[in-house]
Amino acid sequence: MNSPYVDQYGQITSAHWPGKVESDTDLTGSVIGESAKLKAWALPVGAYDSYGGFLHAGWHLAGTGYFRLFRRGKMWWLISPIGNPCFYRGLDTAPAFRWETTPISGREGLFGNLPSKDGLFAPAWGGDAWGVDPGVTSFAFCTSNLIRKYGPDWQTEFDSITRQRLIAWGFTGYGKWSDSTGGVPSLPVLNRTGVPLLPNGRHPDPFDPATQVKLNAVLSAQVLPHLTDPNIVAWTIGNEYDELVTTDEIRNILIDRPDVAAKRSLIDYAVGTIYGGSPGRVANAWNLLNGPPATRERLYDSYADDVPENDLETLRRFFADRYYALLQQTLKSIDPNHLYAGSWTVPAYWTNASDWWLASRYCDVTGIDNYSLNFADPVVARLIQASGKPVLCGEFAFPQSEPERGYSNFGDLSLKDETASGKAYVNYVDGASENPSCVGVCWFQYRDQPATGRGPGSGPEIVYGENYPFGLVDIADNPKWTLLGYVRSENLSADIKRLTVR
DSSP states (O other): OOOSHHHHHOOOOBBBOOTTOSHHHHHHTHHHHHHHHHTTTOOOOOOTTTOOOBTOOOOTOOOOOOEEEETTEEEEEEEOOOOOOOOOOEEEEEETTTTOOOOOTGGGGGBOOOSSGGGGGGGGSSSOOOOOTTTOOOOOOHHHHHHHHHTTHOOOOHHHHHHHHHHHHTTOOEEOOOSOOOTOOOEEEEETTSSOOOOOOSOOOTOHHHHHHHHHHHHHHHHHGGTTOOOOEEEEEEEGGGGOOOOHHHHHHSSSSSTTTHHHHHHHIIIOOOOOOOOHHHHHTTEEEESSSSOHHHTTTTTOOOOOHHHHHHHHHHHHHHHHHHHHHHHHHHHHSSSEEOOOOOOSSSSSSHHHHHHHHTOEEEEEEEEESSEEEEEEHHHHHHSSSOOOEEEEEBOOOOOOOOOOOOOGGSSHHHHHHHHHHHHHHHHHHSSSSSEEEEOOBBOOOTTTTBSSOOOOSOOOOOOOOOOOTTTOOBBBBBHHHHHHHHHHHHHHHHOOOO
């Protein structure tokens, strides 16, 4: 391994490739050429409204001031705040000035010529981005490259160029993990940080009134400043696996303290619904027969570590149903105007397909992340069709296979070059735009991840966390023009293709 492993621009030092940045002049010199390219890729005049609604659909609805859903024939559509149909094309992590940080602590020798932590480059430095190791120092090469490229006013300049790119590349707006709405349609991911978790669980207790009060306060703080913002496409809460309820979590609740509201509610449900109102039948089925006759209070006080799998699954679904209902009802009580898309269900992560139904039941539009060569494999396609609800895809991607640049392989979805990635993009968005239930898709993500990983972690390893070239631009902010040619062409044809489906 070369020492240092990566240079001051975040590129590995052991390889060379066309477009590799060798000096600050390479960064600044690309601005003029890109400006000309973006002007040449201007959107067709009069094709879209200011929210990405398509103006040549041949039909129009009354605007409500917010994005909403409408079913025309068999096709679901997202309707812009001023009433035009839209197949949403989002770009995740844009502009996200310093989203991709890499941990420095414990492996300082990997990095060459890092700038001072003070002065102009201070925004590139940070701490523990994941909240798991307060002592970690991290660095965002994307931020330092933007500072070098755009100068002292880099944040304003980059925000402007990102908006120009978004339009020129044919995207409707931002996807997940954008920095702010800022007059651009987006899909904000709300968090529940500050809401206490179950003592032995991964989630807040949906049966505890104190949880409901705290969740309302935490969500209100994030939502109320945007209550009348027409650019919020839909709210979501949490992300992917973090919001799935697992069997192990139910096991842990059932051996918790007797005063935990979730434990008492699960036992009440087992007695009343699974075992016909009989605490004794529960005790017998769960091997809790020692001592006096079974009562609910004795069950609350029990250490139920031998619960049959069928009962655990029934209780898991009951808990998940109440938890998802709490999220949806709390959000809607704060903001009845905007859509709610759940917590970005991932088919590959769920316990079983019931998780689809549990989550989608409480969504206006079912938010999914689906990394696959096709928008919907047969299983997902059947679930989408059977649910009768519209679907919005928050993440998909086809990174290039670039081990020579220090990147890891993303399985079957790592393709040989930008042309292959571009063709895969066309295939995926074609499938989505022609699916009657899909109202939009979002590419993950705006830029490549660091070659040394985006964490979390600290120590001597070369990579911590993900290090995939997911981006439409590289770590030095150079657009991938070959890939973007396919992306732009497909984006600008998506509404038209959807309108022709019969």
